[in-house]
Amino acid sequence: MLQIDLWKRVLIWLVCVTGLLLALPNAFYTRVEQSNDAVAAIEIGADTDENQATAGQWPSFLPSALVNLGLDLRGGAHLLAEVQVADVYAARMDAMWPEIRDALRPERATIGTFRQQPGPEDQLRIRISNPEGMSRALEIVRGMARPIQSLTGAGSTDITVTSDGDVLTVQLSDAEKLATDDRTVRQALEIVRRRIDEVGTREPTIQRQGADRILIQVPGIGSASELKAIIGTTARLAFHPVVGRGSDGDASAGVGNKLVPSLDEQGIFYTIESAPVVTGEELVDAQPSYDQNGRPAVNFRFNTSGARKFGDYTAENIGSPFAIVLDDEVVSAPVIQSHIPGGSGIITGRFTVEDSTNLAVLLRAGALPAELTFLEERTIGPELGQDSIDAGKIATAVAFIGVLVFMGLSYGLFGLFANVALILNIGLIFGLLSLIGATLTLPGIAGIVLTVGMAVDANVLVFERIREELKTAKGPARAIERGYEKALSAILDANITTFITAVILFAMGSGPVRGFAITLGLGIMTSVFTAIFVTRVIIVMWFERRRPKTIEV
CATH class of the missing domain: 1.20.1640.10 (Multidrug efflux transporter AcrB transmembrane domain)
Known part of the structure; x- marks a missing residue:
C-alpha cells in the first residue's frame, strides 16, 4: 500500500x-560576505573593533559559505598574456657557461686558453687558442648533453655542439626548445596561480590558451592594471658577483658580464657577471620585516643547495661586493663582511611597508620563468x-x-x-x-x-x-x-x-x-x-x- x-x-x-x-x-549576500572578510582579517591578526562589529553581522552558528559570483556577474579583470618563451634560451646559455668553463679548465694543455665570445642570445660561443684541440673540446662539451625527458623528445639530447675553425658553438636542440617552451608556459601558469592565490581573490579562472598564452580572469578585483601589478612583475631574484661600478650607462660590460642599473642610486650602474651564484628558484621562504634601522626589508631563506652555494661563495669572497639583483636592477650591493652560513639573509632598500610585503609575496610564489606580454586587458565594472x-x-x-x-x-x-x-x-x-x-x-x-x-x-x-x-x-x-x-x-x-x-x-x-x-x-x-x-x-x-x-x- x-x-x-x-x-x-x-x-x-x-x-x-x-x-x-x-x-x-545567499539571501543576505552582502552582509555575509562582509562578515566573512572580517572574520578572515581577525584570524590573521587584524582584531579591531570595526572588524569585530562587521564579523557580528552574521550569526556564527549559521552556515556562512556563499556561492561565488563569476566575472560576468561580479565584475573584475580579464587579461590575455603571452609568455616570451625565447627569454629562457638566453638564461639557459648563461647558466651553462660556468659548467662548461669548469669542464674545459683541466684540458688547457690540449685546447689552450679559451674565452667566451659575443654572439646571439640563444647561443654560447667559445674561442679556443689551440684549434688542434677542438675535437677534444667537442668531446667534453658533448658529454655534458642530457637526454630530453619528454615523449616528443625521446632519444634526443638537450644541446647541439658544433665548431667553426677555432670557435665552439653550443645551443639548445630543436626538441629541447619545444620541451622548454612547454615547461616554461606550465611554470608561468602555476606561478600566476600562486600569486593570485596569495592575494586571496575568489575563484579565479587561470588557464592555458594555445602554445604560449595564458587567460586570466579574476572576479572582484578593482581593475586590469591592479591585476597586472600582482602578476606582471617577473620578480626574478639572483645574486651576482660584482665586476665594477660606475656612472656610464653606455659602458661596455665585456663578454660574460652585463651592465645593470641601481634601483636606489640614481645614475649608478653595476657591471656584474651574467651567471648568478644563487637564484630565487632556490628560495624556500621570504617574509616582510625591518632592518636594524627600523626600515622595511625582506628576510629570505634558501634551500639546502642554495644555502651551500651561498655559504661557499661568501666564505671565499670576504671583502668583495655582492649584488642582489631583482628583475635586472641592483637592489643593493653589500660588501661581504664574513662567512654567511645557514642560507638566510635580508634584502634592504628604499622600500615602503607595502613594497616589502608585495616583494615577499612575489618571491614566495616564485619567479616567472619569462616575461609576460599582455595582449588583451579588460576591466568589467x-x-x-x-x-x-x-x-x-x-x-x-x-x-x-x-x-x-x-x-x-x-x-x-x-x-x-x-x-x-x-x-x-x-x-x-x-x-x-x-x-x-x-x-x-x-x-x-x-x-x-x-x-x-x-x-x-x-x-x-x-x-x-x-x-x-x-x-x-x-x-x-x-x-x-x-x-x-x-x-x-x-x-x-x-x-x-x-x-x-x-x-x-x-x-x-x-x-x-x-x-x-x-x-x-x-x-x-x-x-x-x-x-x-x-x-x-x-x-x-x-x-x-x-x-x-x-x-x-
Whole structure:
C-alpha cells in the first residue's frame, strides 16, 4: 500500500532543511560576505573593533559559505598574456657557461686558453687558442648533453655542439626548445596561480590558451592594471658577483658580464657577471620585516643547495661586493663582511611597508620563468555585473512563475505539491553550490533555468502515469503507488543521459561551459530527489490526512 517508513520521511525532510540552511546565506549576500572578510582579517591578526562589529553581522552558528559570483556577474579583470618563451634560451646559455668553463679548465694543455665570445642570445660561443684541440673540446662539451625527458623528445639530447675553425658553438636542440617552451608556459601558469592565490581573490579562472598564452580572469578585483601589478612583475631574484661600478650607462660590460642599473642610486650602474651564484628558484621562504634601522626589508631563506652555494661563495669572497639583483636592477650591493652560513639573509632598500610585503609575496610564489606580454586587458565594472545579475533574476523569475502557473492549472492540487518541491529544488541547488564553493556565471544561471524545466518534466511523467492508472487501478492509493513505480524508469533514463552530458561538458569544457555543466549536473540530482522523494512524501502525508475516495490529477 501507499506508505513511507518514518525514518525515510525524517531523512528526506532533514536533507531539505539542511539544503535550505546552506542556501540561506545567499539571501543576505552582502552582509555575509562582509562578515566573512572580517572574520578572515581577525584570524590573521587584524582584531579591531570595526572588524569585530562587521564579523557580528552574521550569526556564527549559521552556515556562512556563499556561492561565488563569476566575472560576468561580479565584475573584475580579464587579461590575455603571452609568455616570451625565447627569454629562457638566453638564461639557459648563461647558466651553462660556468659548467662548461669548469669542464674545459683541466684540458688547457690540449685546447689552450679559451674565452667566451659575443654572439646571439640563444647561443654560447667559445674561442679556443689551440684549434688542434677542438675535437677534444667537442668531446667534453658533448658529454655534458642530457637526454630530453619528454615523449616528443625521446632519444634526443638537450644541446647541439658544433665548431667553426677555432670557435665552439653550443645551443639548445630543436626538441629541447619545444620541451622548454612547454615547461616554461606550465611554470608561468602555476606561478600566476600562486600569486593570485596569495592575494586571496575568489575563484579565479587561470588557464592555458594555445602554445604560449595564458587567460586570466579574476572576479572582484578593482581593475586590469591592479591585476597586472600582482602578476606582471617577473620578480626574478639572483645574486651576482660584482665586476665594477660606475656612472656610464653606455659602458661596455665585456663578454660574460652585463651592465645593470641601481634601483636606489640614481645614475649608478653595476657591471656584474651574467651567471648568478644563487637564484630565487632556490628560495624556500621570504617574509616582510625591518632592518636594524627600523626600515622595511625582506628576510629570505634558501634551500639546502642554495644555502651551500651561498655559504661557499661568501666564505671565499670576504671583502668583495655582492649584488642582489631583482628583475635586472641592483637592489643593493653589500660588501661581504664574513662567512654567511645557514642560507638566510635580508634584502634592504628604499622600500615602503607595502613594497616589502608585495616583494615577499612575489618571491614566495616564485619567479616567472619569462616575461609576460599582455595582449588583451579588460576591466568589467561591478555595475555591468549587477546588470547581468538583474537580467538573470528576471529570466529565472519569468521561467519559474510560468512553470508554477502551468503546473497549478494543469494538475490542480498535485500541481501545487509539485510547485512546493520545485521551490525546495532551487534551494537545494544553491545549498550544494555553496557547500562546494562553486562559481555562478551567466551560463550557470542558464543551467538552473534548464533544471527547473527538467524537474517539472519528472513530475509531469509521474502525474500522467497516475492519470492512466486511475482508469484501471483499484483505488487512488494504488494508482499513486503504481504511477510512481512506472514513471521511475523514464525519469531515470532521461536524467542519467542528461547527467552524462553534463559530466562530458565539465571534463572537456572550460570557464563558462564548466559553470553551466556544474549547475546542470547538481540540478539534475536535486530534481530527481525532489520529484521522486519529496513530492511523494507530500502526497502520502496529504493522502493519510484526507483519505479521499477519489482524486483528480
